Amino acid sequence: MKHLCAIALAGLASSAMGQIDGQIIEADYQLIWSNDLGTGFGNNRSEINGIWAYCDATTLYLGVTGNVQDFNKLDLFFDSGAGGQNSLRSDNADVDFNQLNTNLGGLTFDAGFEADYFLTYTVNGDRNEHFTSAAQLDTLGGGPGGFQGGGGYVDGDQIVAAGPNGFGYTLGTNQSNTGGVGDFDNAPDSDPALVTTGVEIAISLDEIGYTGGLLRLAGFINGGAHDFLSNQVIGGLPAGTGNLGGDGAGNFTGTVAGIDFNQVVGDQFVVLKVPAPASMALLGLGGIAAARRRR
Numbered sequence: 556m557k558h559l560c561a562i563a564l565a566g567l568a569s570s571a572m573g574q575i576d577g578q579i580i581e582a583d584y585q586l587i588w589s590n591d592l593g594t595g596f597g598n599n600r601s602e603i604n605g606i607w608a609y610c611d612a613t614t615l616y617l618g619v620t621g622n623v624q625d626f627n628k629l630d631l632f633f634d635s636g637a638g639g640q641n642s643l644r645s646d647n648a649d650v651d652f653n654q655l656n657t658n659l660g661g662l663t664f665d666a667g668f669e670a671d672y673f674l675t676y677t678v679n680g681d682r683n684e685h686f687t688s689a690a691q692l693d694t695l696g697g698g699p700g701g702f703q704g705g706g707g708y709v710d711g712d713q714i715v716a717a718g719p720n721g722f723g724y725t726l727g728t729n730q731s732n733t734g735g736v737g738d739f740d741n742a743p744d745s746d747p748a749l750v751t752t753g754v755e756i757a758i759s760l761d762e763i764g765y766t767g768g769l770l771r772l773a774g775f776i777n778g779g780a781h782d783f784l785s786n787q788v789i790g791g792l793p794a795g796t797g798n799l800g801g802d803g804a805g806n807f808t809g810t811v812a813g814i815d816f817n818q819v820v821g822d823q824f825v826v827l828k829v830p831a832p833a834s835m836a837l838l839g840l841g842g843i844a845a846a847r848r849r850r
């Protein structure tokens with residue numbers, strides 16, 4: 556297997572691989588995007604401050620700084636190869652009491668973003684239990700997926716998941732953040748780009764089916780049943796946007812089927828970059844997304 560991330564390996568050869576502990580502090584991490592919208596889901600309880608990433612030859616390292624608590628869900632979608640789902644289907648694997656199908660099914664990403672892999676993570680309100688599930692999102696549905704593990708935790712603990720495709724991921728968490736974005740319509744607690752704790756994931760590139768080209772990430776904090784979108788959305792929402800709810804207008808519908816990110820200004824996804832060497836820092840932004848659009 557040969558892919559762009561492999562080219563960056565030379566630049567990482569001397570760097571020590573850090574622990575997957577929810578502290579996004581390893582020097583290889585690059586800030587991909589940071590948020591500027593106060594959370595509608597509870598300051599320092601459920602917020603996204605930034606997306607950090609780097610790759611080595613086999614693994615994507617991803618940091619989502621902030622917090623996810625009260626059994627709200629951090630829902631992540633990887634567009635890691637050709638095909639996939641621009642609108643989430645309702646015949647995917649049974650994940651989280653089938654809510655991937657019954658509640659997330661129908662959500663539509665920006666044109667050209669076709670999700671191939673779903674990973675979700677949740678923490679309870681007492682911040683001492685956590686769980687993760689994942690599924691492959693095949694173009695025609697029916698991919699593998701299900702519960703991937705969890706249980707009691709303290710900050711710094713990991714879940715080592717086998718992964719629906721058998722290549723696996725390791726997820727570490729640290730829910731101690733008190734900085735970054737504030738409550739909705741309030742000033743930030745601190746610069747969101749400087750928050751260093753949250754959810755850290757090391758996931759096999761084979762697990763997400765990445766074989767080269769753009770590697771993109773969408774995601775958000777969602778309600779406890781994957782049924783009510785917050786305003787904490789990767790890629791960002793326009794200033795002043797409140798929780799999207801189930802219909803995109805803040806209303807609870809019991810599903811998020813009414814969400815269509817084409818109706819929201821800007822890209823509700825990010826391109827994960829490969830770090831040094833500098834010539835590889837950008838994976839060719841702009842225009843490519845449209846060229847890859849498949850219907």
Ligand SMILES: [Ca+2]
Nearest residue numbers: 636638639669
């Ligand atoms: Ca895809």
Ligand SMILES: [Ca+2]
Nearest residue numbers: 599734735736
């Ligand atoms: Ca905060």
Ligand SMILES: [Ca+2]
Nearest residue numbers: 816817819821
């Ligand atoms: Ca959009």
